[in-house]
Amino acid sequence: MKTGIIGTGNMGTILIESFIESKALVPSDVYIHNRTPEKSLKLKSQYPGLNVAANNREVIEKSDIIFLCVKPKEIYSLIAEHQSVFLKEKCVVSITSPITTAQLESLLPCSCIRAIPSITNRALAGAVLVTFGENCQEEWKNQFLHLIKAISHPVEIDDRWTRAASDIVSCGPAFFSYMTRKFIQAAVNETGISQKTAENLASEMLIGMGELLKKKIYTLQSLEEKVCVKGGITGEGIAILEQEIGDMFEKLFAKTHAKFAEDIAEINQQFGA
Template identity: 40%
Template sequence: MNVGFIGIGSMGSLLIDAFIGSGALKPSQITASNRTLAKAVCLADRHPGLQAVPMNRDAVIGQDIVFLCVKPMEYKTVLDGIREHVQASQLIVSITSPVLLDQLEDALPCKVAKVIPSITNYMCSGASLCMYGNRMTEADIARLNGLLSYISEPLPIDESHTRIVSDLSSVGPAIMSCLLQRFIDAAAEETGIPREQARLIASEMLHGTGQLLTSGGMSPEELQARVVVPGGITAQALALLNRELDGVFNRVIRATHAKYREDLERVADSLYGKEVNGP
């Protein structure tokens, strides 16, 4: 299998590192292009055998799967530049949530899919959220999922749920690490414990908690019930948290969805022109 990457920013380079590190792909199976060629060359230096190419079309020609890892407003330029070089048998995979499957199918004469990765995939953990275009066969789906399974749990989702599942899977690590950071900072401020010691303890706690909630089979409610003693210290802590956090995550979700709707409109305007959405 030969795999192309267009765009090797934070997530594109993470996927390449993860695929190579997990043994899913050899560097010689990967071709990468980037707006700044020097960045692709640096990646090739890190992974000898990987091909860094100057043009996006060079990352498409001869590839079985091509990952598009560019920002939403860059899609029109990228799609216009590769359209004539895409073959019907190829699979183009977008990792950009506000670019819709039907827009990709309108723009390209091939099979398309959308995958929302997570930073947790770098550790061969977490989920890859998968949406499949109408031209994909069961064999195409199996091939894509087989590749993704090296670094994640491929989970099929409905495209209408893209934003909320992205919040949980891709935004979630940043939210959880933000909460953990605030917990660590407060511990150091209130007690004088060395911050690095607090960070190590809290990080191991989060790792173990994740295992309990996955392979351990516990739900969040069950885990809390196992820790809380009525009238005890943990009960006091959770009562305070529940008061202070009331409605916070509802507002977080509303904020991410508002930005997503804005991005959807901007992408549609870019791909089709403003007349599609009215004046």
Template identity: 50%
Template sequence: MNIGFIGTGNMGTILIEAFLDSGAVKEEELIITNRTLAKAFDIQKTHPGITVARDAPETVKQAAIIFLCVKPLEMVPLLQQLAPYWTDEHCLVSITSPITVEQLEAVVPCQVVRAIPSITNRALSGSILVTFGSRCSASCRQTINDLLRRIASPICIDEAITRVASDISSCGPAFFSYLLQRFIDAATAKTAITKEQATMLATDMIIGLGELLKRNLYTLPTLQEKVCVKGGITGEGIAVLEQRLDGVFEAVLAKTHEKFKEDVKKVRQQFP
């Protein structure tokens, strides 16, 4: 079964590379295109078995499952361009969070899925947030779940939690890498440790933390209990974090939801 990708920016490329690395898809099964074709040809240089289609309609003609990896405000013009080419047998997979499956189903005749990826999927890890449209057949759901399961943990979500779920799974890596970088910067600014040493230690620490959680050896609360000896050094550091971080993540979520509402409003104006 051929799989098409319209849009080979950051997330489109991450998904393509992840599917190939996992063995979920063969190069010969991929049809890709991009508004700037040079970007698609750059991927083909590394994976010569991939077919680069000249445009989006050609991609839809050649593939059964189509991943639309474009920005929210580019979606409606793209769908208008593709209107003559969809069939009932196609499965459209959108990775764009502000656009609902209901909005997509209103303008295309095919089966619709929304799958919001994370950069962690590039390491065949993390979650991918899935919402199936009402027209998705049982076989389509099974095919998409089987495909996504090769690169991540597919998590079915309701529309109501789309933004916060995306904040955790998709934005979370950026948020916590920023905090980790600030931790490293503070260590190098205040002590004799080099940036290289601090980065290596912090990287090993975060990977080890992930392994502890992955293997269910500890929960987040029990990890803190095990490391924080009463009256010890770690406890003093935690006390500072409790004071300084109070309300920080509430403010972060408020800001992401505010921006999401703006995007949803702009998108809604484009849809009939």
């Protein structure tokens, strides 16, 4: 299956690297293009045989499935410019949350899918949020799932929960990375432990915690209960978290959803909704 990836920014690059390193795709079956040629050429040096197309049109023409990894506001113009080469037998995958499969189908005759990846997919782990277009062919659903399962656990998501699910799956690693860094820095500031030691210990803790959850040894709640012995040190720490966190996460989701609403309004203007 010839696979095209338009846009080799952070997520486009992660998809290319993950698909090839998981052996889901071979470099010679992948066509890429980016406005900044240096990014594409760097990937080609990593993966000899990778096809660097001269333009977006070439990617679309030579690929069976095309991943659109550009910014949300660039999707409409990209599709409108190359509408004639998105043939019915092809499949288009948009990785941006504000654009619905219905909007893609309003412009395209081919099968349409929205798939929101995560940085965790670079480790061939984590979820990808999937929404199939109403007119997406069963054959393409199956082929897409076969491809995406090589790098992730696909989770089909309703449009109503796209933003919340994306906050957890796609933005979550950045949120929890930030909180972990603050946790480490507090340990350094308050106790004098070295930054390197604290970072190593925190990394091993997160990896171990992930394994406990992956193997279903504990749930999040039961893990907390197992560590938090009544009257112990962990309980004192949890009391501080309960006191200080307050409605921080509610505010976080409110803020991301407000920005999402702004993006949707702009996208709807482009698509004439």
